[in-house]
Amino acid sequence: AQKITQTQPGMFVQEKEAVTLDCTYDTSDQSYGLFWYKQPSSGEMIFLIYQGSYDEQNATEGRYSLNFQKARKSANLVISASQLGDSAMYFCAMREGLRGTYKYIFGTGTRLKVLA
Amino acid sequence: NAGVTQTPKFRVLKTGQSMTLLCAQDMNHEYMYWYRQDPGMGLRLIHYSVGEGTTAKGEVPDGYNVSRLKKQNFLLGLESAAPSQTSVYFCASSSYTGETDTQYFGPGTRLTVL
Numbered sequence: 001a002q003k004i005t006q007t008q009p010g011m012f013v014q015e016k017e018a019v020t021l022d023c024t025y026d027t028s029d030q031s032y033g034l035f036w037y038k039q040p041s042s043g044e045m046i047f048l049i050y051q052g053s054y055d056e057q058n059a060t061e062g063r064y065s066l067n068f069q070k071a072r073k074s075a076n077l078v079i080s081a082s083q084l085g086d087s088a089m090y091f092c093a094m095r096e097g098l099r100g101t102y103k104y105i106f107g108t109g110t111r112l113k114v115l116a
Numbered sequence: 117n118a119g120v121t122q123t124p125k126f127r128v129l130k131t132g133q134s135m136t137l138l139c140a141q142d143m144n145h146e147y148m149y150w151y152r153q154d155p156g157m158g159l160r161l162i163h164y165s166v167g168e169g170t171t172a173k174g175e176v177p178d179g180y181n182v183s184r185l186k187k188q189n190f191l192l193g194l195e196s197a198a199p200s201q202t203s204v205y206f207c208a209s210s211s212y213t214g215e216t217d218t219q220y221f222g223p224g225t226r227l228t229v230l
Contacts, residue, residue: 043223102147
């Protein structure tokens with residue numbers, strides 16, 4: 001079974017609109033972390049946002065927020081007021097295991113295209 | 117701070133040649149990782165290290181070796197390159213004691229094996 005599932009290979013959004021990128025995860029750990037990364041066409045992996053499994057509030061970083069629904073095991077990324085520069089691949093990732101034995105698992109990504 | 121750097125940025129090899137990719141980080145992170153990224157497959161972990169002098173296998177370790185002689189450096193070696201190793205290679209590092217233990221990535225190395 002996939003540990004991290006991103007079901008949207010590609011998404012389009014109009015500039016200035018909000019968009020939600022889906023991510024579901026599978027783990028039996030009680031303590032884990034969820035991350036989103038952005039990979040623009042230049043290729044680098046840029047860390048966007050983090051959510052800990054014990055965090056009760058959804059994480060926010062500027063225009064990025066993480067819609068964390070623990071019971072559903074989902075960690076969707078919401079980008080508000082999309083900009084042309086948001087066009088990129090977006091990867092959801094999960095950290096599980098104990099310190100000293102951490103494993104980071106990545107989804108296959110969603111390609112977002114922002115339309116002018 | 118330079119963060120995580122990788123050398124080289126691009127490389128073309130012939131089948132059977134060897135090479136070493138260098139990763140360096142200046143964030144005093146304990147953990148370091150090597151991933152490969154292939155189209156449609158996300159990132160897959162090759163090897164990782166939880167500290168100086170220690171290494172461990174990840175999801176796809178075959179055909180690669182690693183060494184971590186210094187805390188800030190993590191080397192990935194290909195002893196006999198194969199076309200299946202054509203990929204983009206990313207190094208990452210993370211702390212052991214931070215609040216989030218977020219991974220930070222280098223810019224990547226694009227390797228082509230002919």
